[in-house]
Amino acid sequence: MDFPTAYNPEKNEKKWWDFWIAEDLFSSTPDASKKSFTVLLPPPNVTDRLHMGHGLNVTIQDILTRWKRMSGFNCCWLPGTDHAGIATQMMVEKSLQQEGKTRQELGREAFFQLCVEWKDKNGDIIIEQLKKLGASCDWNRQAYTMSEGLSAAVRRIFVSLYEDGLVYRGERLVNWDPVLQTAVSDDEVYNEEINGNMYHIAYHVRGMGEAAQIVVATTRPETMFGDTAIAVHPDDERYQAFIGKEAQVPFTDRWIPIIADTYVKPEFGTGCLKITPAHDPNDFEVGKRHQLPRIDILNPDASLNEKCPEFVRGQDRFQARETLVRGLKESQQLQKTVSTRHSVPFSDRGKCIIEPRLSLQWYVKMQPLAGPAIQAAANGDLRLHPDTWQKTYYHWLENIQDWCISRQLWWGHRIPIWYCQGCEAVNTGMVDPTACSSCGGTELQQDSDVLDTWFSSWLWPLSPFGWPEKTEDLAYYFPTDVLVTGADIIFLWVARMTMVSLYTQQKVPFRDVCFNSIICDKEGRKFSKTLGNGIDPLQVIESYGADAVRFTMIQLAPLGGRVKLALEDFEHGNRFINKIWNAARFLHGKLGDRALVPVDFTALPLPYQWLVHELHVATARMDQQLSSYQMHEAASTLYQLMWQSFCDWGVEVTKESFEGNNSASDWQIASVVYWVFEGILRLASPFIPFLAEELWHRIPVHPQWERASSLVISAFPTPTHVPAFPEAAQQWSRLQEVISGVRSLKSQMQMEKKKDIVLFLRCDAAFRSLLESQLALVQKLSGVAKVRFVGSLQEVGACLANVGPGWSLYIPLVDESQIPKEKVRISAELQRVSKIVLGLEKKLQNASFVQNAPSDVLVQTKAQFANMSSQLTSLQESLASFG
């Protein structure tokens, strides 16, 4: 077989992806005889393009899914996309803008159609990118939040909630995005500190003499035309006389009351607060308490409307601010300007400052839904990983606010509410009403708003499986097993899915939720378009291959943390891929393509039993690590098994003990080495599926591994598959210590090139016979020509020394010039060991330790003391021998 010196990921990844898809290995149908394993892919927006966050998120899910698939589960990893109301509408509007058109000119229906076309053309780009990473989703089930079925589910849940009295319409202050001209939810708003000014403005007061005035402090003078009161703290002695009087809104004839409310903090600013109920959430509450009118002074684009004096009317809010500040200066009402840093709300979507705005919106009453969701986490039905997120989850649910679900957009699920033009009654239902349910009138007008995108996303555990119908899919796959997502959408998405699943199914949507790390640059800043510090995963895949990208990310990223990633880090995964490829090349070259024979494990030479044992230990470890979602730890276990155990020791031993002469021993060696290698490939398959598949098809078929048509559906090794040889493993590792001990001496004394070294060994009879049983191998691996066993140092003469548990090894000096260096080295070693011995001695002399420590710890400590003491003695002898 042709075995190129370099691995070609690009060619290989395409080959095997096509094979897996052609063989339909990732699809799933309900099968009562098998256990299901269901994972929900967090649906990317149709506007998304693959970034490293997706990369890590998808890699984690793919590892879990592939592991479970190889472990015999009926795996359904459900893929799909989200229609992304705001993001998509922005995209389409942008392209319209380039043609000099607006959506208003186009009209609602035509614009909607344009969005559909945009989605058809661009909506699957992200999906194709996920496939490049090797995502083993059930691609036959790809779902879409605006598809017919999923839209029916949205309609169903809206109507159900409405009928249960959980959907209502209310006038509230919403977070208004003046650029997109829509309300956005609290969760789509972020705060940022900016530099601003605090303006101290004097309002004239009447009934207290000519010059009477009251000074308020505000950062937003432009909202003054919406003022309907001035508030002071009821206990603030400075302002007692003002309470109940009236003040004049500057530039107007409007007089507003001065009221007392405990919300005001006397120590802040001037202690006087202007109350603008229509433009500030806190003022809205104060206004409610005092039955103040609400004056909306802004247009939808945040310019000042007709309720404002003519000289600022039509000006943008920030422009108006400057105009007013100038005006107030002229009228000497601006007492001072203090520069300040304060945080202001920004729209996550429009990236502009949010304007609190009074409007009629649809809401979902959340409190009744939140209770069961809290319960589910408390009783362990829903588990978060890492579980530190539980507190955050509880805190949000316990203080939950009603969810504003209407959006003033055109792209999305239109709110299924019809207003009767005759009697103003509200109609809804599963079919579009033709007549008013209240008065029978036929003049019905549908609400012009659409639903928040998350109002369809929260059904993701249900709607793709056919809900609200009682389908076989739903019964089999729901509840799902694990959700992997970013902690930033714990409220927007995770908690809401939980609530709606409990509401409709009385079950949690998933058992476990894993929060993947956030990917940052080396300075710890999040990847962002504006910073331009991101790494394009597709480019990295192009240069290193998907396997290298996957492996690098997974080994670097624990759950729920923050991972600092740079382009050069992908060298790490790349090297690992190269290492495995070359190990396979070595086996191919050294052992050939021979048909393999069953391995008689119990009769294997010591180092091979050790190797099998290493595989055994790794399978146990990986099983435990994957089960507890420690994917990065499992990746490290795999890495060490492959590199240290298999390559550095297994392959090196094979080089020395495989004779190439068709002996029975050769057949056994070839068979066990390939057997272990196949075991490692199987363990590696979930992590680096493309390379593993390629090599699996290249290695000879082994009679002791059952083979399917593809590695991805072959069995994942568990500790029961792999025999354990703890004793042999322990013996071989003692010999490894001797080998390392010799290498260390040779290296430090720069004797690598010397081939005729005689090694003198002082040890007990048991160790001697162990070593003699592997004599030739130990000699070759440590690079000595001969081993002599001695009873004392005197038998050797002047020499270099190294000590270990139960043995001392000596190499004769080449010449006297080595002595000073060796004396320094031994002295340092002596110091280190004597420190340990002293510590142990102190411990053993401590009566309360001897009394209280568990017996096994005591035994261990005593043994260690004996061992280290003898090493100490041996070192002292060596040092003394130099005189």
Next chain:
RNA sequence: AGGGCUAUAGCUCAGUUGGUUAGAGCGCUACGUUGACAUCGUAGAGGUCUCCAGUUCGAAUCUGGAUAGCCCUACCA
């Protein structure tokens, strides 16, 4: 302001119920290639586990406090 997280080698981080001489990768140093891999190997240097106090026979690990950094939530007229 409230809540949470983190602090271990020059860098990035492991260290799962407290118990061998605290580990890995990268980086660094020395040596080693006539074929698995220089995308490599062997060996080495480098840590009073942020600080203080406490619990314990025993603390990187548990408790309290301090300091520093990060994140979240709320709000700042």
